[in-house]
Amino acid sequence: MNSEVGMNKKFDLNDKVIVVTGGTGILGSLYCRRLVEAGAKVAIADLDKEKCIALAKEISTGHDEALAFAVNLADEASVKIWAGQILETYGRVDVLINNAAAKSANFFAPLERFPLEDWNQVMAVNVTAMFLTTRELGPSMAERGQGSIINISSIYGVVGPDQRIYEGSWYEDLGGSINTPLIYSVSKGAVVAMTKYLATYWGPKGVRANTLTPGGISSGQNGLFQEKYSARVPLGRMAQAEEMVGALIFLASDxxxxVNGQNIIVDGGLTAW
Known part of the structure; x- marks a missing residue:
């Protein structure tokens, strides 16, 4: 019984200060909600200040378990101010979850016609912003001798997309026909590489860095896409967003x-083929 209590305690997030970028998105808002439920103090970071405030109010029970910290992750000055506000408010950061990702206006344009402007815009959020948030918050973890950095990648940062599953694919919320553009794979692959570097750079200081890589998540794609994607997965289906939470809490907890420098792939076995 005592050992069981001890193991449960290791997963306890009580009073851990956790920063979540992209905190009002589909996955980000779920992460924030579940982290608060697990006892954490959550700093919700996203571009839209009002959305951050609304989510913080929604998931707090009246004791400021979640607070809003709006930031333009593509702007260095904004990130510096934002990081200072978080450290001033909490005095420390225990866990940094780099979850933010961008989709540009021409995100689904074919490779042959993909605009450089869109490429730079996505890289600014998916990769450069991750560098900036880590640069600004990581040193305080290293100074304290502990911390966990969790970088969110994607299955297509690990393997190439099967272009055949996109024939006839449709996603109404994203404006129609979809694909996985080169910029997405490149930026998410960079996340994995960044994690490995950070794991060896700050590991000696007690700061762990790991990647969480979700497989395809069911979130409004049409039936044909879901059928084709599911056929590629040994479990025979797409993931539910909730199925990412267990791995996230594990990486955030003691x-x-x-566990350092690892890529935890939650993909139903797709990469096992």
Whole structure:
């Protein structure tokens, strides 16, 4: 019984200060909600200040378990001010979850006609912003001798997309026909590389860095896409967003105290083929 209590304690997030970028998105808002439920103090970071405030009010129970910290992650000055506000408010950061990702106006344009402007815009949020948030908040973790950095990648940062599953694919919320553009794969692959670097750079200081890589998540794609994608997965289906939460809490908690530099792939076995 005592050992069971001890193990459960390792997954306890009580009073951990956790920063979530992209905190009002589909996955980000779910992460924030579940982290608060697990006892964490959550700093919700996103571009839209009002959305951050609304989500913080919604998931807090009256004790400021979540607070809003609006930021333009593509702007260095904004990130510096934002990081200072977080450290001033909490005095520390225990976990940094780099979850933010961007879709540009021409995100689904074919490779042959993909605009450089869109490429730079996506890289600014998916990669450069991750560098900036880590640069600004990571040193305080290293100074304290502990911390966890969790970088969110994608299955297509690990393997190439099967272009065949996009024939006839449709996503109404994203404006129609969809694909996985080169910029997405490149930026998400960079996330994995960045994690490995950080793991060896700050590991000696007690700061762990790991990647969480979700497989395809069911979130409004049409039936044909879901059928084709599911056929590629040994479990025979797409993921539900909730199925990413367990791995996230594990990486944020002391249960993963010796896990460093790893890419935790939650894909139903797709990469096992």
């Amino acid at each position: 249960a993963s105290s010796y």
